[in-house]
Amino acid sequence: MKKVLALIAALVVATLAFAGCGGSQSSSSSSSSSAAQTSGTKTLKVGATAVPHAEILEAAKPLLEKEGIKLDIVEFNDYVQPNLALNDKELDANFFQHDPYLQNFMEEHKEVKLVSAGGVHIEPMGIYSKKVKDLKDLKEGATISIPNDPTNGGRALLLLQKAGLLKLKDGVNEKATLQDIAENPKNFKFQEVEAAQVPRTLDDVDAAIINSNFAMQVQLDPTKDSLFIEDSTSPYVNIVAVRQGDENRPEIQALMKVLHSQEIKDFITNKYKGAVVPAF
Structure with missing residues (x-):
């Protein structure tokens, strides 16, 4: 009798185990279907x-x-x-x-x-100031902050040249550096700062050259708040x-x-x- 009961118990366990495998397989199939739907959207x-x-x-x-x-x-x-x-x-x-x-x-x-x-x-890159309302009012030895990366720094110097504040050596392009300044009539000093941080210098410098995206992040309106700005021909x-x-x-x-x-x-x-x- 004990042998018969043991055999029945074994069959029940085997049946449950098989049912468990079947349930797991169904779950796996459901997961695969879900993954396929997700992969349908790139x-x-x-x-x-x-x-x-x-x-x-x-x-x-x-x-x-x-x-x-x-x-x-x-x-x-x-x-x-x-x-x-x-x-x-x-x-x-x-x-x-x-x-x-x-x-x-x-x-x-x-x-x-x-x-x-x-x-x-x-x-458009612009020139901003909290100290003056017109670029001509920048004093002798005024400090101007510009981006410190080569292309945006050079771009800032070209903008200052276009604004009539300095002159660069002939043939200098967007890779201009401070060493390429040929004429600096008011002996401006320059503070080179990571481009994203230039707006934070406005309280401490006389003027700052700021990329429009960073200007807008600090609620500056490039078309209204800048004293001088690049035109639509900017490359x-x-x-x-x-x-x-x-x-x-x-x-x-x-x-x-x-x-x-x-x-x-x-x-x-x-x-x-x-x-x-x-x-x-």
Whole structure:
């Protein structure tokens, strides 16, 4: 009798074990189905500085969703990490810089291999001051803060030259440095600061040369608050950068199509009112 009971118990255990395997297989099948649905929507991870780049990307989100692409925006507050993260495949693209900056960055970081997928807008660089209302009122020996990276620093010096505050050596381009100043009639002093930090110097210097995106982050209106600003002929078009070979990826092509759409052009024009200018 004991042997019969033992046999029955063994059969019950075996049956339960088999049922358990069947339940697990069903769960696995359900998970696979869920994963397939998730993979049906492609995700693009794009690094950007907050204003206006991340805002423009936010406006592009619903348009990309119609193309079956989810846009994941990763915000940065500097000009170095977005390129390193993209090169290391932590991002699919980034949107924060102009091409002269990218080219100079790759010269300094030989391991980085990035290209432009296309231009989107121009952010005119401006001269700002809390000390004077007119550039002609800047005093002898006044201190001016400028970005410390080569391309934006050179761009700032070219802007100062265009404003008539100094003169650079003949033939100098956007890579101009302080050593390229040929004439400095008022003996201005220069304070070189990381581009994102230049707005914070306004209380301590006589004037500051600020990129529009960083000016807007501290509630400065480039068209109203700047004493002098680049015009629409500026060559510094902000681009979407990708790794070499990725510029033809369907997802990147879809992103650029959306960023070049009439909807995005209207968004830029209406929201920034000249502080950011569409370049397409």
